[in-house]
Amino acid sequence: xxxxxxxxxxxxxxxxxxxxxxxxxxxxxxxxxxxxxxxxxxxxxxxxxxxxxxxxxxxxxxxxxxxxxxxxxxxxxxxxxxxxxxxxxxxxxxxxxxxxxxxxxxxxxxxxxxxxxxxxxxxxxxxxxxxxxxxxxxxxxxxxxxxxxxxxxxxxxxxxxxxxxxxxxxxxxxxxxxxxxxxxxxxxxxxxxxxxxxxxxxxxxxxxxxxxxxxxxxxxxxxxxxxxxxxxxxxxxxxxxxxxxxxxxxxxxxxxxx
DNA sequence: ATGGCCGAGATCCTCGGA
Numbered sequence: 001x002x003x004x005x006x007x008x009x010x011x012x013x014x015x016x017x018x019x020x021x022x023x024x025x026x027x028x029x030x031x032x033x034x035x036x037x038x039x040x041x042x043x044x045x046x047x048x049x050x051x052x053x054x055x056x057x058x059x060x061x062x063x064x065x066x067x068x069x070x071x072x073x074x075x076x077x078x079x080x081x082x083x084x085x086x087x088x089x090x091x092x093x094x095x096x097x098x099x100x101x102x103x104x105x106x107x108x109x110x111x112x113x114x115x116x117x118x119x120x121x122x123x124x125x126x127x128x129x130x131x132x133x134x135x136x137x138x139x140x141x142x143x144x145x146x147x148x149x150x151x152x153x154x155x156x157x158x159x160x161x162x163x164x165x166x167x168x169x170x171x172x173x174x175x176x177x178x179x180x181x182x183x184x185x186x187x188x189x190x191x192x193x194x195x196x197x198x199x200x201x202x203x204x205x206x207x208x209x210x211x212x213x214x215x216x217x218x219x220x221x222x223x224x225x226x227x228x229x230x231x232x233x234x235x236x237x238x239x240x241x242x243x244x245x246x247x248x249x250x251x252x253x254x255x256x257x258x
Numbered sequence: 259a260t261g262g263c264c265g266a267g268a269t270c271c272t273c274g275g276a
Contacts, residue, residue, distance in 0.1 A: 009275085010265055034275085036266065060264050062274070094266095111276060151276075170276065205276065206263035219276080249264080249276080 001028045001097055002083035005147040007108070007203075007218055007250035011035040011066070014088030015043055021241050022050055028159065030094060033108035034062035042066070065106050065148070069072045073104070080105065081129050089126070093205065093223065097257055103141050105134075107148035120169050123151070127178045131173040135185050138220055140224060145257075146187070151248065152179045154189060157199055158218040170219060173180050187223040188253060190235045202236045203250045206215070211242060218251050227240050231257050 004027035008014045011032065030052075033044070039058040047054050050067040057078045065088060067073055074092035079085065080092045087191070089108040094101050106128070112123030138144060153171040156162040165171035183189060191200075201216025210216065226234055233256040242251035 013265060113276065162263085168276085203276070207276095208260095208262060210263095217276080221272095246264095 001066075002254060003031070003145065003147065003150075003222070003257060004238075005033075005106070005222065005255045006198040006252035007033040007149040007220060007248060009034050009248040009250065010037070011043060011064075012037055012142045013040065013246070015046060017241060017244055017247065019046065019050060020244070020250065022047075022068070024066045024240070025058060025238060025254065029073070029104070030068040030252075031065045031104070031106040031147045033064075033067065033106070033212075035066050036061055037064060051191050053058070053092065057088045057091045063110050065089060065091045067091060067104070067106060068072075069095070071095070079127070080133055084126060084129060090130075090227065097231065100143055100231075101141075102143045102145060102257075103137065104146065104247065105146045105148075106144060107150070109149065109151045110234075111151050112175070115167065115169050115172065123169060124178070125126060127175070131178065131185070134182065138186055142225055142227045144225040145228065146182075146185075147221070147253075149219060150179065150221050152221075152247055153217050153219055154174065154179055154192065154221075157197065158201075158203070160215045160217070165217075171218065183223060186216070186226045188226065188229055189239070190222050190224045190229075190232055191218070191253065193229075194232075194235050202237055204210055204242060204251050213258050220250055222253060222255055224255075228257070233258055
């Protein structure tokens with residue numbers, strides 16, 4: 001099964017590019033972030049026509065997450081972080097691989113900039129709550145994959161110039177420690193697990209010719225629970241969608257699970 | 259020359275993103 005995660009930066013502005021991506025990469029499940037629309041305006045039909053069911057937690061203008069899936073996703077949960085319902089940033093559901101049930105958690109972590117504002121404290125609260133909920137969940141269910149736009153640069157190697165980001169909400173030590181804390185509950189950052197010292201990115205700003213100069217950062221991740229690690233066959237950052245006309249500023253991360 | 263973008267939604271600008 002191929003699982004993919006992509007911050008599309010508006011599902012309606014990106015519809016043509018998303019359809020091209022589905023046709024060429026054929027993921028079984030695509031986790032999308034920043035769909036930037038309410039459910040009533042979500043393009044269900046376009047995805048249905050190419051064989052995907054949609055599961056949508058929408059919001060007007062900002063945020064919003066969704067699953068596209070060839071097969072039905074069971075037990076969809078819009079309320080995993082139950083006291084943060086004002087921002088549509090997380091959706092959870094169950095999929096099956098052979099006999100194993102896997103909990104898929106699709107997240108869009110708050111950006112947190114500028115750091116001297118309540119946006120930064122909101123990011124920390126949101127991450128603390130996520131860690132708390134995952135800690136509880138992993139006791140009962142060992143098979144978890146958390147995918148999405150984490151808005152966290154895990155390490156120096158994961159950004160074109162780390163010195164520029166030391167005081168940034170994406171790279172501050174305090175935030176990277178929370179990423180470690182989450183991983184230490186029993187996960188692996190599977191991109192880094194399979195690519196020990198490779199420098200690849202999932203995001204390039206629209207500004208300053210960042211794509212052309214490869215001024216990027218790796219902020220979209222798959223965290224896979226330890227007992228699923230042997231089921232992961234490959235992980236790949238697919239740069240094609242970022243090279244297209246009218247691209248999202250993010251590009252998909254993909255993995256294969258057997 | 260050291261800045262250069264993009265999307266949504268309400269107006270021709272503001273906010274948010276990273």
